[in-house]
Amino acid sequence: MIQRVKGTQDFIDMRLFNFVISQIQKHLQEYNFTQISTPILEHTELFKRTLGLHTDVVSKEMFLIENKSASDPEDSICLRPEATASTVRAFLENGITELPWKVFISGPMFRYERPQKGRFRQFHQTNLEIIGSKSINQDALLIRMLDRLFKDKFLLDNYAILINFLGCYEDRNKFNQELKKFLEQITDKLCQNCLERKDKNPLRIFDCKNPSCKEIYLKAPKTIEHLCKDCDAEWKQLQTTLELTSVSFAHSSNLVRGLDYYDKTVFEFSSADLGAQNAFCGGGRYDRLVSEISQEKYNQPAVGAAIGIERLLLLVEMFQNKLPIPELPSLYLIIPLSKDQQLLALLLANQLSSNNITHDILFDDVSVKSLMRKANKMGAKFCLILGSQEQENHEVTVKDMTLGTEQKIKQINLVDLIKKKAF
Numbered sequence: 001m002i003q004r005v006k007g008t009q010d011f012i013d014m015r016l017f018n019f020v021i022s023q024i025q026k027h028l029q030e031y032n033f034t035q036i037s038t039p040i041l042e043h044t045e046l047f048k049r050t051l052g053l054h055t056d057v058v059s060k061e062m063f064l065i066e067n068k069s070a071s072d073p074e075d076s077i078c079l080r081p082e083a084t085a086s087t088v089r090a091f092l093e094n095g096i097t098e099l100p101w102k103v104f105i106s107g108p109m110f111r112y113e114r115p116q117k118g119r120f121r122q123f124h125q126t127n128l129e130i131i132g133s134k135s136i137n138q139d140a141l142l143i144r145m146l147d148r149l150f151k152d153k154f155l156l157d158n159y160a161i162l163i164n165f166l167g168c169y170e171d172r173n174k175f176n177q178e179l180k181k182f183l184e185q186i187t188d189k190l191c192q193n194c195l196e197r198k199d200k201n202p203l204r205i206f207d208c209k210n211p212s213c214k215e216i217y218l219k220a221p222k223t224i225e226h227l228c229k230d231c232d233a234e235w236k237q238l239q240t241t242l243e244l245t246s247v248s249f250a251h252s253s254n255l256v257r258g259l260d261y262y263d264k265t266v267f268e269f270s271s272a273d274l275g276a277q278n279a280f281c282g283g284g285r286y287d288r289l290v291s292e293i294s295q296e297k298y299n300q301p302a303v304g305a306a307i308g309i310e311r312l313l314l315l316v317e318m319f320q321n322k323l324p325i326p327e328l329p330s331l332y333l334i335i336p337l338s339k340d341q342q343l344l345a346l347l348l349a350n351q352l353s354s355n356n357i358t359h360d361i362l363f364d365d366v367s368v369k370s371l372m373r374k375a376n377k378m379g380a381k382f383c384l385i386l387g388s389q390e391q392e393n394h395e396v397t398v399k400d401m402t403l404g405t406e407q408k409i410k411q412i413n414l415v416d417l418i419k420k421k422a423f
């Protein structure tokens with residue numbers, strides 16, 4: 001048998017998935033976000049330029065596709081690994097001038113990484129971005145909005161909000177020098193990856209999952225201790241606004257998020273209930289990304305976040321009994337007892353469908369007992385049984401599958417009685 005591609009998954013029932021997506025949509029629309037859609041295919045260059053050459057995503061995890069039609073052999077396309085760079089590209093390419101541009105994208109993303117628990121090669125995200133807003137209070141509002149989403153729409157309370165502040169571009173450059181100095185002193189203790197990161201992009205050492213590296217980095221210099229005067233004031237304001245708007249958070253000095261485009265605010269929502277891959281939402285400010293993609297002087301400050309749908313689903317499943325997941329409409333299952341009643345069954349189904357009543361027909365010519373067992377498994381609320389007697393008398397036997405009771409009624413009255421909720 002041909003099996004599904006490693007690191008992908010089938011969703012056999014989309015009810016909970018759709019509920020999660022629709023709750024997110026509803027919430028974001030309440031905060032004046034507009035849903036957009038961008039292609040899954042993008043030029044690889046878009047991500048190389050923006051995410052950083054030495055990030056894990058670009059160096060190891062891109063899903064590249066041979067671009068046979070390209071005139072330039074170097075031009076490769078890829079399956080998008082994330083949606084922020086795509087959103088910024090769409091912002092520029094469509095000449096958006098109404099600012100701030102508050103938008104979100106829901107859909108599949110792709111990373112060619114070793115599949116493991118909680119990580120897929122094809123996974124789903126909702127990305128939300130606010131492009132064209134400089135105020136640090138926008139960051140606080142975004143974090144608060146996400147906190148309300150998880151608390152109000154999904155009743156989650158088993159998570160923590162971690163925040164760090166990286167400072168502006170200049171602060172980050174200075175900090176990278178400090179970090180490099182720190183790393184030079186302990187080169188014998190670093191893993192091979194971190195040794196390379198030390199020279200190419202020191203900040204990326206914090207992405208290391210090696211326990212011994214992680215332990216050492218607890219003593220590393222902290223970004224918040226290397227902020228310029230303006231950034232220091234913004235960092236303080238961010239904390240004050242969050243406190244005033246009742247958002248509980250903790251400062252995590254080694255939180256940098258795995259991508260190069262972040263500056264200033266970075267944050268993560270994580271839950272111990274998810275195990276090692278415990279972040280289910282993360283984001284931050286990216287004040288230089290627009291100019292990096294436009295490659296012109298044009299720039300817009302921006303802030304955004306991504307929600308990992310698979311991980312959020314794992315959390316939501318724990319509370320799903322309490323959630324207002326829309327119930328399926330009652331199923332009316334038409335059961336012709338022999339081939340002779342199948343045409344009548346079809347005619348009855350016609351009546352139900354023109355009245356928007358959820359129904360199905362069992363055409364299997366088997367014993368009544370196994371038909372009833374099947375009806376139960378299908379979750380039928382009522383069975384509409386058509387035997388030779390019913391056919392002769394223009395009747396139908398309505399069986400209530402919850403109570404086990406039966407009654408015979410005239411076929412002509414069926415739709416009326418269903419609408420009057422007689423059954």
Ligand SMILES: [Zn+2]
Pocket residue numbers: 167168169170171227228229230231232
């Ligand atoms: Zn600064």
Ligand SMILES: [Zn+2]
Pocket residue numbers: 190191192193194208209210213
């Ligand atoms: Zn390491």
